[in-house]
Amino acid sequence: MESKNTVSSSAFILIAAAGCLLLGFTLGRNTGEITPLSIEGASELFGLSFTQAEKDSMLGSLENQRNRYEALREVKLDNSVAPALVFNPLPSGFQPDQIQKQLDWGLATEISLPAEESDIAYMPVHELAVLIKSKKISSERLTKIYLDRIKTYSDTLQCLITLVEDSALEKAKAMDAELATGKYRGPLHGIPYGIKDLLAVKGTKTTWGAMPYKDQEIDMTATVVNKLNDAGGVLVGKFTLGALAMGDVWYGGVTKNPWNLEQGASGSSAGSASAVSAGLVPFAIGTETLGSIVSPSTRNGVTGLRPTYGRVSKNGAMALSWSMDKIGPISRSALDDGIVLSIINGEDAMDASTIKSAFNFSSKTNVKKLKVGYFNAYFEGNGSGSKNNQDVLDLLRNQGFELHPVELKTSVNPRAIQIMLSVEAAAAFDELTRNGWDDQLVAQHKNAWPNSFRSARFIPAVEYVQAARQRTILIEEMHEIMKDYDVIVTPSFGGAQLQITNLTGHPALCLPNGFSESGSPTSITLLANLFEEEKLVMLGDLIQKNSDWQAKRPPMFDK
Numbered sequence: 001m002e003s004k005n006t007v008s009s010s011a012f013i014l015i016a017a018a019g020c021l022l023l024g025f026t027l028g029r030n031t032g033e034i035t036p037l038s039i040e041g042a043s044e045l046f047g048l049s050f051t052q053a054e055k056d057s058m059l060g061s062l063e064n065q066r067n068r069y070e071a072l073r074e075v076k077l078d079n080s081v082a083p084a085l086v087f088n089p090l091p092s093g094f095q096p097d098q099i100q101k102q103l104d105w106g107l108a109t110e111i112s113l114p115a116e117e118s119d120i121a122y123m124p125v126h127e128l129a130v131l132i133k134s135k136k137i138s139s140e141r142l143t144k145i146y147l148d149r150i151k152t153y154s155d156t157l158q159c160l161i162t163l164v165e166d167s168a169l170e171k172a173k174a175m176d177a178e179l180a181t182g183k184y185r186g187p188l189h190g191i192p193y194g195i196k197d198l199l200a201v202k203g204t205k206t207t208w209g210a211m212p213y214k215d216q217e218i219d220m221t222a223t224v225v226n227k228l229n230d231a232g233g234v235l236v237g238k239f240t241l242g243a244l245a246m247g248d249v250w251y252g253g254v255t256k257n258p259w260n261l262e263q264g265a266s267g268s269s270a271g272s273a274s275a276v277s278a279g280l281v282p283f284a285i286g287t288e289t290l291g292s293i294v295s296p297s298t299r300n301g302v303t304g305l306r307p308t309y310g311r312v313s314k315n316g317a318m319a320l321s322w323s324m325d326k327i328g329p330i331s332r333s334a335l336d337d338g339i340v341l342s343i344i345n346g347e348d349a350m351d352a353s354t355i356k357s358a359f360n361f362s363s364k365t366n367v368k369k370l371k372v373g374y375f376n377a378y379f380e381g382n383g384s385g386s387k388n389n390q391d392v393l394d395l396l397r398n399q400g401f402e403l404h405p406v407e408l409k410t411s412v413n414p415r416a417i418q419i420m421l422s423v424e425a426a427a428a429f430d431e432l433t434r435n436g437w438d439d440q441l442v443a444q445h446k447n448a449w450p451n452s453f454r455s456a457r458f459i460p461a462v463e464y465v466q467a468a469r470q471r472t473i474l475i476e477e478m479h480e481i482m483k484d485y486d487v488i489v490t491p492s493f494g495g496a497q498l499q500i501t502n503l504t505g506h507p508a509l510c511l512p513n514g515f516s517e518s519g520s521p522t523s524i525t526l527l528a529n530l531f532e533e534e535k536l537v538m539l540g541d542l543i544q545k546n547s548d549w550q551a552k553r554p555p556m557f558d559k
Contacts (some may be wrong), residue, residue: 034062036057046460054065076100079319080218080430085123086352087323089309089505090529091479095387096308096357097312098533103342105187106363113137117145117397120559125336129202130280135179143172143234146192150237153518153557156261157278158253161197162204169520170191172274178232187339189232190243194284195289197238198245198318199327201225208318209250209268210243212432222316222349224285224327224344231343239271239284241523242443245292245320249443257299259396259521266299269293272330273300278557283331283340289319289324290421294525297330297510298492302522303540303550304330305337308531310355312341314347321424322353324502332507333550334540338503346348346540361534366541368400368477370535376405378494385522388514389491392524395546396489406488410477419459420467426456433457471503477505484526486535492525503528509536512549521552 034039036055039062043050050058111130114120119467120128120137133135147165151287154160200206200218206212225235240255242248248255255270257263258278265274269286273296276284288306297304305328314328320327329340338361344422347356370537379389393403429449432438438450446449479499482488490497490508501508506527513524529534544550 002072010194022273031220033274034059034515043494045458046463047358054302070541073434077430079251080131080316082319082352087309088355089475090355091476091530094479094502094530096355097360098158098356098358099360101360101362104362104364105339107187110134111136117148118279118552119307119417121141121149121282121323122332122553122558123282124333125191125282125331125339126187128191128334132179132190134472139172139175139234140169141181141221142190143168143236146281148464149278150275153278153280154237154275155276156266157256158250158273159240159255159265159274159278159280160237161199161207161209161240161250161252161271164201164204164235164237166253168236170235171229175232175234175389185230185232188228188343190234191283192231192234193228193277194237194239194281195222195225195235195274196241196269196284196286198241198287199225199238199285201235201314203237204238204317206238207251208244209241211251213443214251218316219280220371222318223278223313223348223498225514226275227344227346228285228340233343234317236281237240239275241272241328242267242270243316243441244425244449245287246449247443248421249297250372258522258557259301260509261556263520266296269296269330270306273297273302273304275334276300276302276330278554283336284330285340285344286330287325287327289321289326289420292496293326293328293330294492294508294510294523298521298523298546300551301512301515301523301552301554302330303333303337303509303511303544305327305334305533305536306502306510307341307345308355308357308507309532310353311346311357311359311507311531312344313346313351313354315348315350319428321421321428322420324423326502327504333544334511335544337509337540341537355531357511358532359531359534361537365534365538367538370401370539371404371484372396372401372487372489372539373404373406373485374489375491375494376492377406377407378497384516385491385514388516388522392513393544395543399542399546404485406481406485408490408497408500410474410500411474411528412477414474414496414503414530416479417467417471417474417503418499419456420464420471420503422452422456424465426453429453445487449495473502474500478506479529483504484527486532488527490525490527497525497527506530507533509533511540511543512552513547514549515552 248264248267272284277300293304
């Protein structure tokens with residue numbers, strides 16, 4: 001039976017090109033003869049063995065393949081061009097709910113306006129929305145508060161790439177004018193926000209955090225940004241990311257953790273998480289391929305939501321891995337993340353990987369009816385953060401939940417399947433490698449992108465396809481584990497769950513759960529079935545209403 005979890009055509013091209021290095025010529029042009037000796041060297045790296053006759057027989061075919069590689073390289077491919085074959089995370093027989101119901105956030109009817117601007121800056125979106133709607137604060141004043149904080153603190157944190165002050169103030173004034181006439185767009189009306197600088201915004205630089213692209217302008221605006229703007233959001237800045245979506249090192253420095261300026265903010269959504277943590281914006285957009293929302297949310301003590309793969313359009317976003325990239329919100333509360341997700345959610349004709357699905361949240365739903373499991377093996381022992389993790393389980397039990405132990409066990413190795421990410425990333429930045437532009441990236445250590453991109457060219461096409469087939473098995477097995485529960489609680493970095501759920505496309509909510517002995521924030525993660533993010537928001541909201549972990553502020557920026 002043909003797998004629906006198909007392989008990207010660009011990846012086939014890339015992996016076939018892997019043999020080129022081994023077969024006696026450079027990545028630039030054909031410079032050497034393909035010989036049985038070069039085939040022998042290549043086959044050793046691939047873990048294969050051929051007879052002399054078999055090697056002799058391959059010579060003509062390999063020469064033809066090499067000529068095809070050269071023909072392919074004559075066509076310039078923009079990063080925005082996705083493969084013709086699209087990854088689908090849906091298990092056999094599974095379809096998400098497509099009937100959208102009226103959203104009910106259960107927002108307060110009355111919120112007091114704090115006297116101190118720092119207290120206003122740290123308010124969550126769901127409270128700021130009430131203040132805006134009731135006209136206790138204007139969008140213009142709120143926007144100026146955040147712009148001032150960005151100008152005061154962003155250099156210290158090294159978290160900002162582009163400030164869009166003029167357009168932000170113009171949009172804020174327009175939102176105030178609309179409200180004065182009785183037009184209210186919803187809970188994001190007049191709310192400032194930031195984005196990770198791998199999302200294109202027409203008229204601004206989109207640097208991807210990397211020196212080769214630091215002056216790049218893309219003549220379009222990402223779907224996610226258009227949706228937020230249409231909902232009344234006020235874009236105030238484009239925040240840093242680790243170069244090409246890895247870590248917290250970018251061409252301008254290292255983005256800092258507001259809780260500890262001697263420490264990086266983690267990544268790759270470094271600037272988004274750092275800015276939210278320091279009260280520079282109430283929410284920001286991040287992306288995740290293999291932990292880039294979860295990790296900086298943990299490090300900076302904020303709440304990040306990684307949506308189901310395919311729920312949010314990637315149109316206008318830098319591609320790293322077409323089959324793994326996801327876009328989601330980072331904020332100060334689970335409820336805020338839900339509000340933002342309800343806006344950016346949706347099928348998009350410009351992104352073939354999007355899947356039509358409803359997002360139905362209602363504050364009237366009885367959260368206590370959720371069936372909650374936990375990966376019990378990851379809560380055992382007395383390691384770093386173990387007490388904080390147990391505190392979350394205790395909180396849930398005290399709230400009346402029966403917690404069911406669950407084992408996360410699969411028949412395939414998720415680490416092996418990760419070669420798909422390596423291959424797709426190398427394909428996305430093929431030109432960077434072939435032209436030697438990768439030397440301009442700040443990070444040049446063994447695990448940095450330049451070496452990873454080069455190494456990925458040695459991954460055979462057959463192994464990529466085998467990894468994709470095993471990924472199909474992983475999707476089915478993870479679905480079997482998840483389907484009996486509404487939410488599963490797990491330490492954020494417990495076992496292989498982060499790798500597995502990024503490969504299978506499952507949604508995750510990462511929220512603060514205290515601090516380590518050294519004073520660094522820690523986190524817990526909630527997992528749900530595909531396209532059931534509303535359950536993550538429900539349970540996350542309950543946890544946060546019965547704790548104060550997310551309300552803590554970095555002392556250096558609480559002024």
